[in-house]
Amino acid sequence: DEVSAITHEAMAGKISYDESLKRRCEKLTGLTQKQLEAVRARVPLTSGAQELIRVLKRLGYRIAVISGGFTFVADRLRESLGLDYAYANQLEIRAGKLTGKVLPPIVNAQRKADLLETLAQQERISLEQVVAIGDGANDLLMLERAGLGIAFNAKPLVREKADLSLSQPDLRNVLHLLGLSDADIREALDLF
Secondary structure, X not given: OXXXXXHHHHHOOOOOHHHHHHXXXXXXXXXXXXXXXXXXXXXXOOOOHHHHHHHHHHOOOOOEEEEEEEHHHHHHHHHHHOOOEEEEEEEEEEOOEEEEEEEXXXXXXXXXXXXXXXXXXXXXXXHHHOEEEEOOHHHHHHHHHOOEEEEEOOOHHHHHHOOEEEOOOOOOHHHHHXXXXXXXXXXXXXXX
């Protein structure tokens, strides 16, 4: 509950992300790797995420998760969903237990924006061709740099500043924002 409260404050832009991350990680001191695995197994996948990624991959998109969360979740998503890239914060572990610290570099708002730009260069595409989706204040710089920044079930500040805002519980709706019809989506999904 304490970690959730700190996260909520940061996503609403009330405290800096770096400060919130430090405070959240301190609360995790002493947790074991086994406990982290149990947490990872309980992290739900956003509705429509698998279908969104399947359709976008079929259309030739390269997909990254750039998260202010932790690598133990982001890496699982990369593996299970077939993402091309995953960036997140790495918790320091010693003797099988969390130390309460995060290893640099911290994936904060600036780092997210920089990674987005680096990936665009690496993939040899312009930033105008990049679509970014986010929900918290930590995503604003990334959403601003992308050709299309989409606020997905986002905090009010993010909804105000994003190019588009989607306040529905299913990520498949992003496909409609990209111009795909239901028939296009069904066709792409049937090809798998």
